[in-house]
Amino acid sequence: MARPxxxxxxxxIIGRAAIEYVEAGNDLQLVPLAKKxxxxxxxxxxxxxxxxxxxxxxxxxxxxxxxxxQPMQEDGDWADRVRREVETTWRLYTDHPRSLALMLTVxxxxxxxxxxYSTLVDALVEAGVPDDEILTTVEVIDAFTFGAALxxxxxxxxxxxxxxxxxxxxxxxxxxxxxxRNRAMFDHGLDLLIEGIRSRVDRASG
Amino acid sequence: MARPxxxxxxxxIIGRAAIEYVEAGNDLQLVPLAKKxxxxxxxxxxxxxxxxxxxxxxxxxxxxxxxxxQPMQEDGDWADRVRREVETTWRLYTDHPRSLALMLTVxxxxxxxxxxYSTLVDALVEAGVPDDEILTTVEVIDAFTFGAALxxxxxxxxxxxxxxxxxxxxxxxxxxxxxxRNRAMFDHGLDLLIEGIRSRVDRASG
DNA sequence: ACCTGAACACCGTTCAAGT
DNA sequence: ACCTGAACACCGTTCAAGT
Numbered sequence: 001m002a003r004p005x006x007x008x009x010x011x012x013i014i015g016r017a018a019i020e021y022v023e024a025g026n027d028l029q030l031v032p033l034a035k036k037x038x039x040x041x042x043x044x045x046x047x048x049x050x051x052x053x054x055x056x057x058x059x060x061x062x063x064x065x066x067x068x069x070q071p072m073q074e075d076g077d078w079a080d081r082v083r084r085e086v087e088t089t090w091r092l093y094t095d096h097p098r099s100l101a102l103m104l105t106v107x108x109x110x111x112x113x114x115x116x117y118s119t120l121v122d123a124l125v126e127a128g129v130p131d132d133e134i135l136t137t138v139e140v141i142d143a144f145t146f147g148a149a150l151x152x153x154x155x156x157x158x159x160x161x162x163x164x165x166x167x168x169x170x171x172x173x174x175x176x177x178x179x180x181r182n183r184a185m186f187d188h189g190l191d192l193l194i195e196g197i198r199s200r201v202d203r204a205s206g
Numbered sequence: 207m208a209r210p211x212x213x214x215x216x217x218x219i220i221g222r223a224a225i226e227y228v229e230a231g232n233d234l235q236l237v238p239l240a241k242k243x244x245x246x247x248x249x250x251x252x253x254x255x256x257x258x259x260x261x262x263x264x265x266x267x268x269x270x271x272x273x274x275x276q277p278m279q280e281d282g283d284w285a286d287r288v289r290r291e292v293e294t295t296w297r298l299y300t301d302h303p304r305s306l307a308l309m310l311t312v313x314x315x316x317x318x319x320x321x322x323y324s325t326l327v328d329a330l331v332e333a334g335v336p337d338d339e340i341l342t343t344v345e346v347i348d349a350f351t352f353g354a355a356l357x358x359x360x361x362x363x364x365x366x367x368x369x370x371x372x373x374x375x376x377x378x379x380x381x382x383x384x385x386x387r388n389r390a391m392f393d394h395g396l397d398l399l400i401e402g403i404r405s406r407v408d409r410a411s412g
Numbered sequence: 413a414c415c416t417g418a419a420c421a422c423c424g425t426t427c428a429a430g431t
Numbered sequence: 432a433c434c435t436g437a438a439c440a441c442c443g444t445t446c447a448a449g450t
Contacts, residue, residue: 101311134377140395144395147350155313192402208448247443
């Protein structure tokens, strides 16, 4: 039974299993992962380049699942389109925060961000952002989305209400917590960025 | 020579050595770290709780070095104060991007962000941000700074200019790269956020 | 209190052997 | 082509022993 008639593994199977395993709260370790797959560790190496390859497989699976190949529908104004596009990335991230943290440690080999960037560029052109600010603005949106998603990883009580004084101490007790806090923060940040872009364009054009 | 007259190690010494070691491009491994310190691995455990403790010591050292205990000078308008405060955090992050990525993996035990948050809260009060938006706005600024700093970790050519078409393909060749790109992105993002905050407050107050 | 050295369980990776 | 099993170098952690 050294070689089964049908392969028990594939890059996709390994990637998906790793995502499940990691999001369940486990560290990514190949021995237990292989066990979960009903296979020995060494088998993984026929499909994936070691531990790093597993992480890339995870990314591959998530992108295939979340990021559509075709451009999205183009209705609505530029701000709507930005929101819709970023929402996709946001979902990918926040549905798999622990996988996201892992992906941070490996070099990305697939330039799949291309379509996402392209959509954002087109939306910003429509918004009237000057050429020499467009890519930088796209990067800003990207960085914020990323940072906001990672924020979901940090434990809730970074700030102990008891130790805070002044206005901060006054505001902390009534503040949102958990996923709701994280989501509200993301929405508000996107609002501020869009508002900032709009205001900047308005001022420049008169 | 089992116990030297003066201790060869301390939490600070270990933390500082680990930062140097990691920022030099190495993975954080205790055996080589101990060697660098002229000591056996097991000695580290007298000062720090294992590998995770080393990472916390790294954070401790960096915060002590970068984040002042006392509030910063209060001159300038609220936007200036926000910029000044965030610049400190930004420096801490971007001067040590690889340490930053490591810190992401451990739970922070010290609530040292308190003072930073407090300063930002006060600045936003002055800006006229309504109470129920203040903390969320602070979190937005924090998340963006964090995401922007991590952006420095990703390799420069995520997007191959050759494969891009349309406006994106037109803009890519002339775009900044490396640290300059990262810094320009951070500055622009902060501009947009501040502009967004200002515009939002103006609209609400009439 | 602090450093050592040996011991432990476990990890990722390689590779010849089997179908 | 794909799974196995053994072997390898190495890792983090623990702990009794030494000063």
